[in-house]
Amino acid sequence: MDTLQKFLFEGLPVRGMLVRLGASWRDLLSRRASVSDGGHAFAAPVRALLGEMAAAGVLMQGNLKFNGAIILQMQGDGPVKLAVAETLPDLSFRVTAKVVGEVAADAGLEEMLNLHGQGRCAITLDPLDRLPGQQPYQGVVPLFGDQREPLQKLSEVLEHYMLQSEQLDTRLVLAADDSVAAGLLIQRLPMSGGANLAGQVLVSADEDHIGRSEDFNRIALLAATLTADELLTLQPAEVMHRLFWQETLRVFEPQQPRFACRCSRERVAGMLRGLGAEEVESLIAERGEAEVGCDFCGAIYRFDPVDVGGLFTPGHAVPPASSQLQ
Ligand SMILES: [Zn+2]
Numbered sequence: 001m002d003t004l005q006k007f008l009f010e011g012l013p014v015r016g017m018l019v020r021l022g023a024s025w026r027d028l029l030s031r032r033a034s035v036s037d038g039g040h041a042f043a044a045p046v047r048a049l050l051g052e053m054a055a056a057g058v059l060m061q062g063n064l065k066f067n068g069a070i071i072l073q074m075q076g077d078g079p080v081k082l083a084v085a086e087t088l089p090d091l092s093f094r095v096t097a098k099v100v101g102e103v104a105a106d107a108g109l110e111e112m113l114n115l116h117g118q119g120r121c122a123i124t125l126d127p128l129d130r131l132p133g134q135q136p137y138q139g140v141v142p143l144f145g146d147q148r149e150p151l152q153k154l155s156e157v158l159e160h161y162m163l164q165s166e167q168l169d170t171r172l173v174l175a176a177d178d179s180v181a182a183g184l185l186i187q188r189l190p191m192s193g194g195a196n197l198a199g200q201v202l203v204s205a206d207e208d209h210i211g212r213s214e215d216f217n218r219i220a221l222l223a224a225t226l227t228a229d230e231l232l233t234l235q236p237a238e239v240m241h242r243l244f245w246q247e248t249l250r251v252f253e254p255q256q257p258r259f260a261c262r263c264s265r266e267r268v269a270g271m272l273r274g275l276g277a278e279e280v281e282s283l284i285a286e287r288g289e290a291e292v293g294c295d296f297c298g299a300i301y302r303f304d305p306v307d308v309g310g311l312f313t314p315g316h317a318v319p320p321a322s323s324q325l326q
Contacts, residue, residue: 003254004062004091005236010248012215013189016223018236019058021093021181021257025051028095028259029178031298043103044178045112046080050095051176052154053085055183058257059172060123060158061087063185068127068136074154075120076113079103083113086296089128092260094296109143109157110150117150119143121157123165139165155183162187171220175228182231184239186223188216219247261297268292268301269311277312284308 002025005018029047042050053072061070067089074083079101087093103112113119120143126136141161143151151157155172162170169188176182222243230239240249272280272290280303283290290303303311 001254002257003236004058004257005240005254006062006252007240008250008252009215009219009244010250012219012247014216014219015187015189016219016240016244016249017059017062017185018239019055019062019181019183019257020236021051021054021058022179024093024257024259025054025176025181026179028054028093028297042097042099043107044105045103045107046083046097046099047178048176049074049080049083049109049112049154050085050097051181052174052183053083054087054093054095055174055176055181056154056158056172057085057087057093058091059183059185061089061091062255063187064125066125066127067129068125071122071124071126072158073122073124074113075122076115077118078110078112078115079107080112086262087257088260088262091255091257093257094259094261096295108152109154110152114143114150117144121154121161123161169216169220171223173223173226173228173231175231177232180232184223184226184231186216186220219244261294261299263294263297263299263301265301269303272303272308273311280308280311 002021002023003019005020007016007018008014009016053074057070057072060072064070070087072085074080076082080097080099080103082098083095084097085093085095109119120140122138122140124136124138127134130136139161141157141164143157145151145156145160151160153174155174158172159170162168168190171184171186173184174182226239226243230242234242236254240251271292280290284305289305290308292301292303293299294301
C-alpha cells in the first residue's frame with residue numbers, strides 16, 4: 001500500500017516521516033508514458049527525478065500545516081527545461097516535465113538541469129482559499145551548495161530550502177525507479193519559545209540545547225546511512241526498525257497518498273474562453289475541432305464546433321464530456 005508514515009522520537013525534538021509511492025507511482029507513469037514529450041517517453045533519469053519530486057512533495061505536504069497546493073518546480077538550462085510536482089493537502093500528487101533534447105542514461109541533476117549554472121528550484125505554496133489579489137508564497141533556491149559546488153541530488157537542494165525558509169535542520173533521503181518512489185525526512189523540531197519573530201531558532205549555550213543538538217545529529221547520521229536500494233525495497237516499518245531500533249518511536253496512523261489530476265473539462269473550457277472566440281474559431285476552421293491535452297495525466301479534451309459555439313454563448317453551460325478521452 002502507498003503510505004505516508006509520520007513518527008516522533010519520544011522525548012527528543014526530532015520528527016520523522018517516510019513516504020512510499022508504489023501503485024500510485026506506477027499508475028502515474030503508465031498514463032504519462034502514453035503522452036509523448038517531443039515524441040518520446042522520458043529518459044530514466046527524468047523519470048527518477050520526477051519520482052523523487054513526487055515523494056518530496058508528499059513529505060513537504062505532510063510536514064507543513066498548509067491548506068493549499070505545494071508545487072516543486074525545477075527550472076533548468078540543460079535538456080530538462082522544467083520538471084513539476086504538485087501535491088494537495090489530501091496527499092494527491094501529479095508530475096510533469098518539459099524535456100528538449102537527449103538526456104544521457106547516467107545524467108545527474110547537473111547534467112539535466114544545471115549545465116550552465118542557471119538551474120534553480122522554486123517552491124510555491126498556493127493556498128486553496130486564496131483571496132482575490134493574494135499572491136502565492138514562493139521560495140527559490142539555486143542548485144548550488146554553500147561553496148558554489150553544483151548539487152547532484154534533489155535532497156540536498158530541498159535541505160537548503162528547508163533551512164532557508166523554515167530555519168529548520170532537515171535531512172532528506174530520496175529515491176525512485178519505475179516501481180517505487182520513496183523518501184525519508186528527519187527534522188529538528190523548533191524548540192518551544194526558542195524562535196524569534198523571523199522564525200530563527202535562537203542559539204542558546206545551555207547544556208540542554210547542546211544535548212538536543214546531539215540527538216538530532218545522531219539521528220541524522222543514522223538517516224544518512226539509508227541507501228537508495230533499502231529505501232526502494234523496504235516497507236516503512238522495516239526502514240524505521242533498521243535505522244532507529246535503538247530509539248523509542250511514537251508512530252502515527254499512516255496516511256495514503258495517491259495520484260490524481262486536477263484537470264477537468266470545465267477548466268479547459270475556461271482556458272479556451274480565455275483565448276477568445278476569434279482564436280478558438282480559427283483553430284476550429286483549421287482542424288475541425290479544438291484538442292487540448294493535459295501535460296500531467298495525458299487526458300485529452302476535444303471541443304467540436306458545437307461545443308465551441310456553446311463556450312462563447314452567454315449563459316450557456318459547459319458542454320458535457322461527450323467527446324472526452326481519458
Ligand atoms: Zn490532467
